[in-house]
Each structure stands twice: as structure tokens, then as C-alpha cells.
Ligand SMILES: Nc1ncnc2c1ncn2[C@@H]1O[C@H](COP(=O)(O)OP(=O)(O)OP(=O)(O)O)[C@@H](O)[C@H]1O
């Protein structure tokens with residue numbers, strides 16, 4: 065039987081006691097750590113509820129996210145927390161605590177879709193799908209929670225602990241996931257709000273422009289009425305007065321001076337022809353007869369023949385539209401052609417294109433002439449009238465020009481109920 069001396073027994077007892085003490089210490093430390101993490105995870109509930117309660121849309125989203133990020137970092141015992149947002153094919157760091165400044169990197173459509181559907185993940189996953197998010201982290205461990213809404217990537221929440229610090233407990237992933245879901249709803253709402261605001265602003269501007277253009281159309285209509293009255297007074301009315309005087313004279317002379325009466329009747333015939341011409345010109349200025357009978361294509365071809373510069377018309381395949389719409393397009397093209405004739409310069413040519421694109425009528429008058437700088441050339445009555453005419457039928461006019469590069473006037477007009485026949 066082997067002999068054991070008392071010294072050896074004592075050493076064995078000391079070692080056994082140390083082992084028990086070590087095990088006990090490790091156990092106590094682990095319990096303390098779990099308690100601390102549990103307390104932190106409990107505090108996350110507070111982060112969540114305070115975050116949710118602030119999402120009442122009166123506080124800017126960036127401010128709410130900044131507070132949320134700070135709370136998240138404190139309560140999860142992180143060294144850094146960040147929120148990234150995804151838009152226009154890129155991810156961008158929106159807020160970070162501590163502040164790290166902006167960062168941005170592109171993301172393809174398929175990468176976005178994969179990230180949007182990913183669970184809360186760590187470094188190994190990020191190395192494959194989001195390597196740019198790992199830049200400048202000096203070996204820190206991170207958890208990334210994708211923020212998405214109805215399958216679309218809206219951003220990321222990044223939780224970071226520096227290299228060497230204990231990793232986050234597994235329960236933290238559930239918290240990050242829930243937080244990401246709430247942030248997703250918040251970002252989605254904020255985007256819907258701003259889209260709605262932009263639409264409302266557009267509508268407001270459109271309504272204002274329409275109101276102003278209606279007022280100008282009324283003023284222009286009054287002015288036009290006065291012009292027609294003046295033209296009738298100075299033109300056709302004068303012929304008719306002369307005709308009635310000459311007719312009376314011819315009747316009086318028919319008995320005693322038939323030769324003179326005959327001459328007067330001849331003059332009368334000429335005066336009637338002139339009066340008819342005058343009337344035709346006047347009627348043409350009000351509403352071109354060809355436009356009324358044959359429509360835009362034929363009326364523009366005729367107008368192109370009268371144009372000062374060589375003009376081609378492409379209007380095949382269009383139908384007939386409401387008279388006010390056909391008049392708006394016709395007079396705009398006419399004014400644009402007149403401008404081209406006045407300003408495009410020698411050797412310039414013009415092209416008129418009119419076509420229907422679904423529920424929209426599109427026209428374009430382009431010239432290859434001198435062009436002009438839109439900033440330095442004030443809009444005259446011609447351009448204002450074009451805008452008003454197009455605006456009055458619900459369309460939008462565009463003028464593109466550059467010195468030496470020609471001029472293009474174009475417009476799109478929604479057809480709505482305006483199509484009368486095809
Ligand atoms: N096709 C074009 N080529 C070069 N400059 C053009 C052209 N169209 C318009 N412009 C410039 O834009 C200005 C504004 O045109 P707008 O038709 O509004 O007025 P206007 O032709 O000068 O006068 P009006 O009231 O008689 O039409 C013109 O004075 C001219 O300088």
C-alpha cells in the first residue's frame with residue numbers, strides 16, 4: 065500500500081478548496097452578468113415604449129431615432145449604436161451614437177431583397193452581404209437588424225461592442241428584431257407623410273397656377289372680344305356700309321344712268337368679295353375652319369405650308385379631340401412656329417410632332433435654330449399664352465432651349481374625357 069504523508073494531504077485539501085472557490089466565483093459572476101443583462105433587456109422595453117410613444121409624427125423622425133439610438137446604446141451596454149436608412153439604391157448612416165459622421169454605400173436590388181429578409185445577424189453574415197458596414201470597426205463585434213416593411217429594405221440597426229468586450233446575450237437579438245420592426249413602421253410612415261406632403265404641395269402649386277391661368281384666360285378672352293369687335297368695326301362693317309350705300313345709289317341710277325349703275329354694281333360685286341375675304345380672315349383668327357372640319361393633323365399641315373421656315377409635320381395616328389383641346393394644341397404650335405420663324409435665324413428648319421400616348425396627347429415643336437438662354441430672355445405674351453392655353457386644358461408646357469442648340473416647345477395634355485371620336 066502506498067504511503068501518503070501529511071504534507072501531501074494538506075496540499076490536496078488546499079487545491080480542492082481553491083477549485084470549489086473558483087467554481088463558486090465563476091458561477092456568481094455568471095449569475096451577476098445574467099442579472100445585469102436581464103436588467104438591460106428590461107430597460108429595452110422602456111426604449112421601445114418611449115420610442116413608440118414619440119412616433120406621433122409631430123417630432124421629426126431623425127430626432128426620435130437619435131434618442132432611440134442613445135437609449136439603445138446605454139441600455140444594451142453597447143459601445144456604439146447606429147441607424148442606417150436605405151433609399152435610391154444605397155444605404156446611408158442616418159444617426160449614430162457616438163457620432164460617427166455620414167457614410168454611404170450602394171446596394172443592388174437583389175442585395176436589398178436578401179438583406180430585407182435576413183434575420184438579426186453578426187459579422188460572418190455582414191462580411192458576405194454588407195462588408196461596407198464593417199469598415200472602421202477595429203475588430204468590434206456587431207449585430208445587425210435589417211429594418212424592412214412589406215419586404216422592402218428601409219434600413220438597418222447596428223449594435224456594436226468593441227473588440228474583447230463580452231458578446232451580446234442571445235436575447236438581445238429578439239429585442240433588436242422587435243425594435244427594427246417598429247423603426248420600419250416609423251420610417252415607412254415618415255416616407256408616406258413626405259410623399260403625401262410633396263403631392264399636396266404639387267396640387268397646391270398646380271391649383272394656384274390654374275387659378276392664375278384662368279384669370280389670365282378671362283382677361284385674354286375679354287381682350288380678344290374687343291379685338292374682334294374692332295376688327296369687325298374697322299373691316300367687314302366698313303365694306304358692308306359701303307355696299308349698302310352703293311346698292312342704294314345703283315338702284316337710284318338704274319333708271320336715268322344705267323351705265324353708271326352698272327359700274328356701281330360691278331364695284332359692289334368686288335366689295336362683296338373683299339368683305340367675304342375679310343370675314344374669312346377674321347373667322348380664321350377665331351377658329352380655323354380646317355381645324356374644325358379636319359382636325360389637328362390637317363390644320364397643322366396647312367399652317368406648316370404658311371410657315372416662314374421649312375416645317376415638317378408628323379401627326380399620323382391622332383384622332384379628334386374636344387374643340388378646346390384641339391384649339392390649345394393648334395394655337396400653341398402656331399405660336400411656337402411663329403417664334404421659330406422670328407428668332408431661329410437663317411437656315412433653320414422646324415418639326416411639329418403630335419401623337420397620342422395612352423391617355424395623354426403630346427405635342428412638340430422643335431427648331432434647329434439659334435436657341436436662347438431661358439434665364440436671360442423674359443417670357444413674352446406668346447409664351448405666357450401658350451402656358452395658359454395648355455394649363456387651361458390641364459396640361460403642362462415645357463420650353464427647352466440653349467444658345468446655338470435650337471428650341472423645343474413641348475406639352476403633355478391628359479385626355480380624360482376630352483376625346484370625342486377617334
Ligand atoms: N424658337 C426660338 N428661337 C430663339 N428664341 C426664341 C424662340 N422662341 C422664343 N424665343 C425667345 O423667347 C422670347 C419670348 O418669346 P415669346 O413668344 O413669349 O415673346 P415674343 O415672340 O418676343 O413676343 P410675342 O408676345 O409677340 O409672342 C422671345 O423674345 C425670344 O427671345
Ligand SMILES: [Mg+2]
Pocket residue numbers: 399402403444445446447
Ligand atoms: Mg412669340
